[in-house]
Amino acid sequence: MRLSDAVTKWITGTCLLGLAACGGGGSSNGTAPPVNQPPVFSSATSVSVAENTSGTFYTVSASDPDGGAVTLSVVSGGDEGAFTIDLEARTIAFASPPDFEAPLDANLDNTYGLTLEARDAGGLTARLSLTVTVTDLTEGLALQRTGSGFSAPLFVIQLPGTEQLVVLEKGGLARLLNRQNGTIRSVPFLDVSGSISTDGERGLLGLTFSPDFATDRTFYVNVTNPAGDTEIRRYQTYTTSPGQADPTTEELVLTIPQEGNNHNGGWLDFGPDGLLYVAMGDGGGAGDPLERAQDPDFLLGKLLRIDVTSDDFPADPDRNYAIPAGNAYPGGAGGRPEIYALGLRNPFRCSFDAASGDLFIADVGQGVVEEIDRIGTNEAGVNFGWDNLEGTEIYEGPDDPSFRDPVAQYFHGSAANQGNSITGGYVYRGSIAAIRDHYVFADFVNSNVWSIPEADLVNGSTVAVTAGMRLNDQLVPDQGSLSNVSSFGEDADGNLYIVSYGSGDIFRFVSMP
Structure with a gap:
């Protein structure tokens, strides 16, 4: 090596070393800018949510390692439709409270998938x-x-003032059941088996007690007489035995001619206004062939309201009552004065809500829809639309803006939230938290039982039964079986009962520890 080469290498190395140490004496080749990194999610990839949960259950956590802003979006193709996603607040909630018994995810297995994407200012994603x-x-x-x-x-x-429940049998016996020990008294409360017809949907269909039963010992029944017509009868119990009807006190209050052995309705009760309400079916036949439900000159297919404390028709043995003020056709102008509301097909069990005073009507559908209607005691003239409509669906048509849609409905079928014949229940105001303030009802054919919050049953909107809960998984009888739910009942303590037509059992709803 020549000396000049060594000197050159020494000088070059020294200069390079000096440049590294002193920053190049002001030159521009400093440290390279950092490489952009993609966003990072730090929130969990899985979460469990109990059914019926409402409100936010998950908060998304995503950040940019470089300290920049991150924008979130939803990647389509999953179950995102089941959720309400607030991308600004980064929160996720179910669009409606999930029901384990009626899943809405793509695989119907209660496992919902959702993909989120985070993007930084540089366009990188995660x-x-x-x-x-x-x-x-x-x-x-x-x-x-x-x-x-x-x-x-x-x-x-319940028989007022006692521990006894009165159970109506289709064949004409009203029997006393002790609600505490389950014993059935051998002597019936009432026996009308010899004065009624029971084929089809006929029989001993309904019973209610006078608001003044403690003093007047009076009660009313809805039966089908031997000719096949509906009768509202009045009885009194024995003075010395309030647990047994005196057959000699029988009085006919109202007779309504029937045209078939089905769609008899059967419910009656006193409203908070002290008046007697009677729910009538359209008289039978598919599609109301005689058009009774929309005809104001017939009592079939109507909700009636009468005053049984007086008699406006003393010369007519089939009309032992008075017409109260405020019905749909005052003085009989334009229709029968007994009519309070119209457009019903077969109202099978109704009830007044103890809190609001409103009447809830379960109206059995024709072939597509089962419906729940709601009406107050100051709303005379409401038309529920049958047979122009079946629920919210056109049946015979046409629709009319004056028709009142149901507050809830479900469609025919065999799935968890379907059925074929609604059985009305009650707005439960008792102590069981799971169903408190819910309207509880069922389907006669498949024995599905649901509850929907009363606050969600608002006129002007129609909700599906998925707005509530299907209760069958919880309502497992301790004995016997639940089949063909024909009715519900209440007692003075707020207990709710359910009637199993198929098995002959009566059950009480109870809370679990």
């Missing part, structure tokens, strides 16, 4: 695949058998 598993919730409910051995039971109601 994705989070979130799995939401809905878990079954023990509703704190069960069925406790109160009585058994009844023949085709249709209704249950």
